[in-house]
Amino acid sequence: MSKRTPGPGTGTISTRAPGRRTTSGMSRGQNILRGVVLTIGAVAFLFPFYYMIVGSLQKSPDTSISGAFPNPANLTLENYADINSRVNLMQTLLNSGIFTGGVIVGTLVFGVLVGYALAQLQWRGRGITFALVLLVQVVPFQLLMIPLYVMIARDYGLADNYLGMILPFAINSTAVIIFRQYFLQVPRELFDAARIDGAGEVVLLWRIALPLVRPALLTVVLLTFIGPWNEFLWPFLVTKQASMQPLAVALANYISTVAASAANPFGAVLAGACVLAGPAVILFILFQRHFVSTDIGSGVKG
Amino acid sequence: MTVTESRTSSAGSPIRAPGGRATRRRPWLGRNPIGLLLSAPYLVFVIAVFAYPLVFAVYMAFHDYFFAAPGAQVDRPFVGLDNFQEVLSDPAVIRSFGNVGIFLLINVPLTVVLSLVLATALNKAVRGRTFLRVAYYVPYVTASVAVVGVWLFLFSGGGLVNQILGPLAPDPSWLISPTWAMPTIALFVTWKQLGFYILLYLAALQSVSTELYEAASTDGAGAIRKFFSVTIPGVRPATVLVLLLSTVTGANLFTEPYLLTGGGGPNGASTSPVLLMYQKGIEQGNPDTASAIGIILVIGVLIIAFIQRKIAGGDES
Numbered sequence: 001m002s003k004r005t006p007g008p009g010t011g012t013i014s015t016r017a018p019g020r021r022t023t024s025g026m027s028r029g030q031n032i033l034r035g036v037v038l039t040i041g042a043v044a045f046l047f048p049f050y051y052m053i054v055g056s057l058q059k060s061p062d063t064s065i066s067g068a069f070p071n072p073a074n075l076t077l078e079n080y081a082d083i084n085s086r087v088n089l090m091q092t093l094l095n096s097g098i099f100t101g102g103v104i105v106g107t108l109v110f111g112v113l114v115g116y117a118l119a120q121l122q123w124r125g126r127g128i129t130f131a132l133v134l135l136v137q138v139v140p141f142q143l144l145m146i147p148l149y150v151m152i153a154r155d156y157g158l159a160d161n162y163l164g165m166i167l168p169f170a171i172n173s174t175a176v177i178i179f180r181q182y183f184l185q186v187p188r189e190l191f192d193a194a195r196i197d198g199a200g201e202v203v204l205l206w207r208i209a210l211p212l213v214r215p216a217l218l219t220v221v222l223l224t225f226i227g228p229w230n231e232f233l234w235p236f237l238v239t240k241q242a243s244m245q246p247l248a249v250a251l252a253n254y255i256s257t258v259a260a261s262a263a264n265p266f267g268a269v270l271a272g273a274c275v276l277a278g279p280a281v282i283l284f285i286l287f288q289r290h291f292v293s294t295d296i297g298s299g300v301k302g
Numbered sequence: 303m304t305v306t307e308s309r310t311s312s313a314g315s316p317i318r319a320p321g322g323r324a325t326r327r328r329p330w331l332g333r334n335p336i337g338l339l340l341s342a343p344y345l346v347f348v349i350a351v352f353a354y355p356l357v358f359a360v361y362m363a364f365h366d367y368f369f370a371a372p373g374a375q376v377d378r379p380f381v382g383l384d385n386f387q388e389v390l391s392d393p394a395v396i397r398s399f400g401n402v403g404i405f406l407l408i409n410v411p412l413t414v415v416l417s418l419v420l421a422t423a424l425n426k427a428v429r430g431r432t433f434l435r436v437a438y439y440v441p442y443v444t445a446s447v448a449v450v451g452v453w454l455f456l457f458s459g460g461g462l463v464n465q466i467l468g469p470l471a472p473d474p475s476w477l478i479s480p481t482w483a484m485p486t487i488a489l490f491v492t493w494k495q496l497g498f499y500i501l502l503y504l505a506a507l508q509s510v511s512t513e514l515y516e517a518a519s520t521d522g523a524g525a526i527r528k529f530f531s532v533t534i535p536g537v538r539p540a541t542v543l544v545l546l547l548s549t550v551t552g553a554n555l556f557t558e559p560y561l562l563t564g565g566g567g568p569n570g571a572s573t574s575p576v577l578l579m580y581q582k583g584i585e586q587g588n589p590d591t592a593s594a595i596g597i598i599l600v601i602g603v604l605i606i607a608f609i610q611r612k613i614a615g616g617d618e619s
Contacts, residue, residue, distance in 0.1 A: 030525050034423045038430075041420050042437040044493070048452045049440060051462070055455055065465055110347065113340040123337030124330065129345065136352050140554045140603065142576040143596035146583045147355035147362065154369065171347040201336045222443075230445035232557045233576075237584065248447045255451060255561055266455050273448035284443045288436050 052277070056080070056270035079267035080275075086268065087250040088242070089275055096229055096246040099165045103228040104221055106170030111220060115179025116205050120191055130180075136173045144168070145233065153238050160244045165235050169228055175220045182216035183209060222287045229280050247276050363593040385594040395595060398566075398573040399602070401484050405574075406552045406606070408488035413548045414541060417496050421503035422533060442497035450561045453490055477563050480571040487558045487572055495551060499544050506540035507533070538614065545610045553603045556580065575599045 051068060055061065059076045083089070117123065118130050148168050158164030186209065194204050210217075232248050239245045245253070251272040331338060361367075363385050370376045389395050424434055441449060456463050457476040464471035472479050476486045510533060518528045534541075555574040559566045565581075566573030575595050583592025 027525075034427060037419065037423050038427055038434055041423075042434055045437050045441055045497070048449060048456065049444075051456065052448070052452045055452070061455070065462065068462060110344045114344040117334075117337035117340040121332075121334035121337035121340075123332035123334050125338055125341075126332070129341050132345070132348060136348060137550070139352060139356060140550055140576075140596075140600060142554045142556065142579060143359055143593075143600050144352065144355040145576075146579065146589045146592050146596065147358035148351065149584060150362075150369075150589060151355065151358070168351045171344055171351070176344070201334070201340075205340075226443045230447075232445070232447055233580075237580075248445045251451075252447045252557075252561055255447070255454075256564070266451075269451040270455065273451040277444040277448040280443045280445065281440060284439065285436055288432070288439070 049277070049281075052270050052273055055266060056274045058267055061266040079271035082268045083251075083254070083272040083275070087247070087254055087272060089247070089272075091243055092245055092247040092250045093275070093279075095162075095244060096248065098162050099231075099235065099246050100225055100228040102162065102166035103169045103172075104224050106166065107172040107175045107224045108217065108220060110171045111175035111179045112205070112210065112217075114176045115181075116183050116209055118176070118180045119183030120186070120188060120209070121201075133173045133176050133180075137177075141168070142233070145237065148234075149237050159238050160241045161238075162244075164238045165246075166228075168234060169231070172220075172224060172227070175224060178220055178223075179213065179216055182213040186212050218287060222284060225283060226280055247272075251276055359593045359596055362590050363597050365590060367590040367593075369587050369589070381590075385590045386598070389591050389594045389598065394570055394573065395575070395578060397570050398575045398578050399598075401572060402553060402555060402574055402599075404484045405488045405491075405555060406549060408485055409492050409552050410545060410548045412488075412492045413496060413499055414544055416492070417499035417544065418503050418534075418537065418541070420496070421500045421507060422529060424500065425504060425507045438500050439497035441494050442501075444494075446494065446557045447561065449494060450490075450558065453562060457486060474568075478568050480568055483563050483568060483572040487555070487562055490558055490562065491552065491555070495548065499548070502540050502544060503537060506537040510536035542611060542614050545614055546607050549606055549610065550603060553599055 054068065054070055056079050057070065057075050057077070059074045059078070062071070062074060114129070114133070118126060118133070152164045152167065153159040156164070158167070190208065191204055194208055199207070228246075230248060231246075232252055235246050236249045236252065239249060242250065251269070254272065255269055329335070364380060364382065365378045366381045366384075367378050368376075420438065424431065424438070427434060454477070455461060458464075459475040459478075461475075464475060472482050476482045514532045514536065515528060518532050523531060554576055556576040559572045559574050559577050560580075563572040566577050576599070579592040579595050582595070583589045
């Protein structure tokens, strides 16, 4: 903490160090090398997604090299109908949405409260609480999976229940650390000044602290969204009824059991994969655009 | 010392002595005791979904625990280290720990190197930043289950990867080969998670002082030299975090072997400890031995994390 650079302070939240744009010192060769590295990376990351879409539209799976390019004679939307007849897409998407929404609400509420308390307030037990936040991250969920399964599915009877899915994820220590990090960058004098003006702690948090860390809210929503949306293990354990399963679980069950009996198993699996990936990717791109526009704005001004 | 001395001697002081001391000291709950109140819901949750299950897991591992009908009173005797003995003499368990060791040896170094290199390149890129950022993060934001579908397609026997490799393709193919199954899974997870670690490094790079780069340039350091002498030391706290997180994520491996290699195949070559915990604990109804595996796994992760911290150096925060 003490090693942080003196200059940026709150600026590192949304603006970037102005020095980053001074690329004049770079030689042409280095720029080309960087471009090559970045392009290879982008291809490696994006190609499987392109292939996912192409594969989901193929009438019969074509694994040859020419199959990587869309062939008008081999295109169909039947795979989407096929996966929808095996997995109720609307219902499973709704289940994924409820699970994800519940987790996000819990994460934001608990995360903001603890993050603020850890960063800006002096209270007994703060050090222990912060140590606990870090410690909780080291405890793998998988060690807790058996006892949590016994407690939630067997003792409390919350199997095939949204609450049972949400509860173990309702607190997120990564979110706490992100919020703490953002709140730390807000100068404490700001809060002291507001306290002198007679503002209560709740008002302080709601009216001053929260608006200042709005970028953190977006980051945390984005990072939290993909957790439960992608989560497979826990909902897989606690949902046995197909009508309660999130899409990830339903699709995984389809991959591991039914796929062999479908006319075009890869096509149907990839169609399901596109439906599962779609909301996360689209939401992410929307959020990303927002982040980037603030970056550009501050870049022009700075 | 002198304060107490003077207090006892000057008994006629108008100020109440204990009160006088208390004003000099901070209040017992700290200056802002409301912090404790704000943290209370979180702490309650930590107890309910972390601390209690953790204790419960240890309890199960040392008892002959089995599932019983709700409300039924059953005897679950203390069995000492029997569960651990049973687990450690099971070759399948030993193999799964070996598998996760192979996984970590491939995944962790690859993750640290690739994410730092890509983050550094991305940090200085002028054109196409937005597109590249999105491209790198897309695998991370996508469900494992979804991308597993594509990898199954890509790495199947007659899949695109083997078509491109032609005669170089391994036989049996990647995911059904005892040699290649685990490295393929490690590669998959590295690819899948890299965007997140690039994000971490990008954030860390913003706090590396530009004066250091300027000073290095003045001293005649080239880009490579600056990368090793300024960037790497500058992002060391992030590296410690990346090492820790990728190790913990790797030890938790479940979805990928469950789906990519059809439950840890071929013949246990890609079984992970967590997959065994699921099979033993929930499918076969032995939560006690499953908990024992979990405890051994966590102790292993803690030891690895400790060694990494010693090597990479602690973050001085």
